[in-house]
Amino acid sequence: MRQWAGNILKILVEVGTVGVEGEVVVIMEAMKMETEVRSKFSGIVSAVPYQEGGAVAGGNALISL
Numbered sequence: 001m002r003q004w005a006g007n008i009l010k011i012l013v014e015v016g017t018v019g020v021e022g023e024v025v026v027i028m029e030a031m032k033m034e035t036e037v038r039s040k041f042s043g044i045v046s047a048v049p050y051q052e053g054g055a056v057a058g059g060n061a062l063i064s065l
Helices: none
Strands: 004-011 024-030 033-038 055-057
Touching: none
Parallel strands: none
Antiparallel strands: 004 024, 004 055, 024 033
């Protein structure tokens, strides 16, 4: 059984965007709390597999650099 981590409220980057380490890339909501997800690395965004409003399971990558 999958454990859902939360829902994506806002995606702040798109494919081709240059991301900087520590930059907020996604804002998620879980249990009525908003969480800013920050990039661990710098690089060019190559994939954004989720859409705003979508549910995300724990452990899944939200952005690929």
